[in-house]
Amino acid sequence: MLTDDERVRKACEITRELKIPDEKTLPVLKKLLQENGENWNLIKLDNYTALIDAIYSLDEEEEEEDKKKKKKQTETSSNGSSRGKSHVINVFDSPHSAALKKQSQGSSNRGKSVDSPATLKRKYETRSAKSGSSSEEGVQKQSQTSDGVRKKRYKAIIRDITKGSESVEISLVDEVGSEQVPKFTYIPHNIVYQNAYLHVSLARISDDDCCASCNGDCLSADFPCACARETSGEYAYTKEGLVREEFLDTCIKMKKAPDTFSKFYCQVCPLERDNGKCEGHLIRKFIKECWRKCGCDMMCGNRVVQRGIRCQLQVYFTQEGKGWGIRTLQDLPKGTFVFEYIGEILTNTELYERNIRSTSERHTYPVTLDADWGSEKDLKDEEALCLDATICGNVARFVNHRCEDANLIDIPVQIETPDRHYYHIAFFTIRDVKAMDELTWDYLIDFHDESHPVKAFKCCCGSELCRDKMPKGKTEFSWLIMHYGGDICQQDLEASREKEERLFLLKNKQVPKRWQ
Numbered sequence: 027m028l029t030d031d032e033r034v035r036k037a038c039e040i041t042r043e044l045k046i047p048d049e050k051t052l053p054v055l056k057k058l059l060q061e062n063g064e065n066w067n068l069i070k071l072d073n074y075t076a077l078i079d080a081i082y083s084l085d086e087e088e089e090e091e092d093k094k095k096k097k098k099q100t101e102t103s104s105n106g107s108s109r110g111k112s113h114v115i116n117v118f119d120s121p122h123s124a125a126l127k128k129q130s131q132g133s134s135n136r137g138k139s140v141d142s143p144a145t146l147k148r149k150y151e152t153r154s155a156k157s158g159s160s161s162e163e164g165v166q167k168q169s170q171t172s173d174g175v176r177k178k179r180y181k182a183i184i185r186d187i188t189k190g191s192e193s194v195e196i197s198l199v200d201e202v203g204s205e206q207v208p209k210f211t212y213i214p215h216n217i218v219y220q221n222a223y224l225h226v227s228l229a230r231i232s233d234d235d236c237c238a239s240c241n242g243d244c245l246s247a248d249f250p251c252a253c254a255r256e257t258s259g260e261y262a263y264t265k266e267g268l269v270r271e272e273f274l275d276t277c278i279k280m281k282k283a284p285d286t287f288s289k290f291y292c293q294v295c296p297l298e299r300d301n302g303k304c305e306g307h308l309i310r311k312f313i314k315e316c317w318r319k320c321g322c323d324m325m326c327g328n329r330v331v332q333r334g335i336r337c338q339l340q341v342y343f344t345q346e347g348k349g350w351g352i353r354t355l356q357d358l359p360k361g362t363f364v365f366e367y368i369g370e371i372l373t374n375t376e377l378y379e380r381n382i383r384s385t386s387e388r389h390t391y392p393v394t395l396d397a398d399w400g401s402e403k404d405l406k407d408e409e410a411l412c413l414d415a416t417i418c419g420n421v422a423r424f425v426n427h428r429c430e431d432a433n434l435i436d437i438p439v440q441i442e443t444p445d446r447h448y449y450h451i452a453f454f455t456i457r458d459v460k461a462m463d464e465l466t467w468d469y470l471i472d473f474h475d476e477s478h479p480v481k482a483f484k485c486c487c488g489s490e491l492c493r494d495k496m497p498k499g500k501t502e503f504s505w506l507i508m509h510y511g512g513d514i515c516q517q518d519l520e521a522s523r524e525k526e527e528r529l530f531l532l533k534n535k536q537v538p539k540r541w542q
């Protein structure tokens with residue numbers, strides 16, 4: 027662990043490499059630290075991008091001031107003799123004058139006070155999350171006027187895409203430097219678009235569905251409260267705020283080997299508009315958090331998702347052709363809650379109509395809320411719900427797909443209503459994740475499904491088990507075996523229940539000896 031002095035020294039070493047003197051670095055650094063609640067992680071981010079940007083912004087302003095001064099001098103002298111005018115230009119253009127100018131800038135810096143945090147923030151925040159054309163010009167102009175060094179450095183485009191609506195700031199950076207900033211409105215909570223009907227009311231929460239007599243932290247009580255009943259009498263979370271391993275592993279297994287779990291089949295499926303033939307909806311495991319009628323407090327260990335994002339995250343432009351993605355800026359242990367998928371709550375009909383109207387959107391952002399359709403009678407199109415983060419959403423709208431070995435899983439979470447027609451989609455880490463790793467989710471796309479009305483994107487996930495790279499006609503199972511080797515006989519393949527079990531093991535690289 028470095029001391030503050032060592033951190034400052036390190037920051038100066040970096041800026042000195044860019045020929046920035048310490049007397050310029052230090053006051054800016056001080057202001058940035060004040061502004062960010064002494065958060066060194068943000069300062070160090072992407073090799074001190076925020077710091078370097080703030081220093082350059084200061085330079086830009088000074089250059090601007092210099093230009094104005096020069097202009098004024100020129101104007102004044104043009105009112106006098108023309109010799110005076112050329113003299114001013116010559117002095118500023120000679121090598122000697124450049125050195126003089128540098129010196130005078132240095133001294134003016136020492137005398138000059140650094141911008142207030144608010145101004146620095148404004149400079150650094152070159153655009154708001156909802157971009158307009160003028161801010162886009164700003165980004166382009168920046169790259170045109172940059173010198174060689176500046177072109178290479180990372181450009182932080184948005185300091186906080188959440189616009190202060192989350193308890194952590196989430197920056198957006200573009201290391202490639204050529205991408206348009208995404209256009210969407212950041213919302214930290216789901217919101218009904220128009221027709222969706224959410225059965226949320228206090229009257230629906232019966233005594234059995236809450237823990238009115240609890241106090242403080244339910245996880246510290248001697249016995250699990252009513253809210254743990256949903257998860258077999260044990261809370262889904264540990265005291266450290268992570269999803270319990272056993273619960274998490276069952277959820278993972280459910281995703282990877284769905285055919286070994288119960289499914290609900292609609293008679294006429296709202297998702298299969300054309301032929302209506304239902305492919306089955308998994309009856310998922312839910313987490314149930316304490317809520318309004320419960321007696322515990324907000325810091326109760328059984329309230330994790332509802333407290334919102336706590337991890338340090340960043341949106342960045344991926345190099346592999348996936349567009350924008352999300353990475354973690356800190357190590358995350360297995361079972362950490364990362365974010366919820368937030369968007370507009372639409373009925374299936376509304377989504378369908380929206381999709382018909384939409385012009386060629388490169389990326390898509392809807393997720394169906396079908397984790398417990400089995401608990402209701404057949405749902406109609408105008409009842410079935412989904413979340414669409416295309417226009418309004420949170421950071422989760424940037425989560426990219428990865429085949430088979432993604433590091434996040436979505437788990438349905440019941441919070442304000444026992445009725446699972448509406449619920450929250452929360453993302454947790456499946457394994458330990460290292461700082462700067464991209465956070466990914468397996469969208470479970472079948473890349474070879476030609477009957478699907480929406481053509482899947484060309485997958486660039488980079489996974490060894492990429493299903494898009496799987497040769498056409500190969501079953502997923504044989505593709506995995508091809509990858510890991512093994513002499514599985516046809517009978518093995520046919521033993522379908524076990525097959526799913528084996529698929530799960532193969533995907534987790536736990537291939538039993540006899541199969542290798």
Ligand SMILES: C[S@@+](CC[C@H](N)C(=O)[O-])C[C@H]1O[C@@H](n2cnc3c(N)ncnc32)[C@H](O)[C@@H]1O
Binds near residue numbers: 208347
């Ligand atoms: C929910 S968005 C994810 C954020 C998106 N990358 C962006 O720039 O806004 C889903 C879209 O991202 C792109 N995408 C996600 N994962 C991908 C992958 N593995 N390969 C290629 N494109 C991917 C696809 O265009 C997809 O429709």
